[in-house]
Amino acid sequence: MKPRRRPALLSTAASTAACAVLVGGCGAVPGSAKADEGTVSVMTWAPQGTSATNMPGMPAMAQAYARWVNAEGGINGRRLKVITCNDHNDTVRAARCANRATKEDVVAVVGSYSQHGRSFMSALEQAGIPYIGGYGIANQEFSSPLSYPVNGGLPALVAGNGRQLAAGGCSHVSLVRPDTSAGDQLPPLLNAGLAGSEAGRATDVRAPEGASAYSRQARQALKSAEEPAGTPGEARPSPDSGPCVTAVLGGRTDTFFDSFRRLQKDSPAVRTASVLGSLRQSLVDRSGGRRSPLEGAYATGWYPAADDARWNPMKKVIGEHAFGDNRVDGSDPGVQTTWIAYTVLHQVLESLDDEPATAKSVRRALDQGGPVGTGGLTPELNWGYDNMLAARDFPRIVNAKVTYQRVREGRLEAVHKGFVDVEKTLESGAAPVS
Incomplete structure (x- = not known):
């Protein structure tokens, strides 16, 4: 039997519709908390234009999501800049995306897809950058202490x-x-x-x-x-x-x-x-x-069917802020994962109050905070030690639920x-x- 969970420090009442993040476009100029205390930079990456699996909807969803919350005034007055990267389903390009995240001083990599965990995770670990809501395709997403998966991959x-x-x-x-x-x-x-x-x-x-x-x-x-x-x-x-x-x-x-x-x-x-x-x-x-x-x-x-009412807030954002971008398909699990990952990020940033938003403070909030709600799209998420899976290869899985x-x-x-x-x-x- 798992020990009792710690009291919640992050608001589980904040639903998907209440989330707020701001946007920069693809290849946006760096905007870390150090450079501008009113702006927080994150990165979303995925392969695009390759002969294998392509997930262009994930960075596109991040940008639409961020445009929406930009109109809402940000998170605790902070603007969030979304920087995107294409890993091309290539080990070298995946490592370059991780290195770029370090150079841009992002506080997290959010809602991303890459099968080359060995290439990107070590660079993120060295820089102390958390990886929130990866798609769940690379083993390192379920073993690295800096990975915070939202599904069981x-x-x-x-x-x-x-x-x-x-x-x-x-x-x-x-x-x-x-x-x-x-x-x-x-x-x-x-x-x-x-x-x-x-x-x-x-x-x-x-x-x-x-x-x-x-x-x-x-x-x-x-x-x-x-x-x-x-x-x-x-x-x-x-x-x-x-x-x-x-x-x-x-x-x-x-x-x-x-x-x-x-x-x-x-x-x-x-x-x-x-x-x-x-x-x-x-x-x-x-x-x-x-x-x-x-x-x-x-x-x-991993999630409720695409016609479930719990997706309505996401569909509204897509309709109003994706500007007809056909890459953003609300029934795509990649798009859905990005939405959920940014929902988590919003609650984490909100929990910081007036504390500077950095990779370290975001990581600490994820490690020490209580369960995070996702508007019912997943069970409440908690990455505390007591919630880890008892499996050698996938210890970071905290959500082993499927539909x-x-x-x-x-x-x-x-x-x-x-x-x-x-x-x-x-x-x-x-x-x-x-």
């Missing part, structure tokens, strides 16, 4: 996806995932979620990042899915169960499903699944809406009320990454 999604597929009656599961070190951690997590179900262990299908087609992987996944489950002497699958294929390829998941769709017509009984971020409403829309081959697909996410969704009538809809806690599944499925 890819580990929670994949473990939760396993549990969702087990509950959905999958007789066998094929996992299509990147052939990378980050991808290597996914099979044991999915298998932990499948534990105890008739599906047993999933078939591991490795796929290259940035491929233009995945016909070979689609054939391999279908072949594995169509093979009879179990071994001689084992109980046969129930008549209501069926094979399932889940793909976790980030921005290339749509490419895989396109290849898969061309082959699936001969195997209509095979059901599909993914995790939010890889499977998005925009992908369902592009692939036919109600006639999409993804109709019926299972999806595991279950499914594509119905062309829309991603919630199929389970509230959050599902996968803490125990993560603790049993954690495995070292090579």
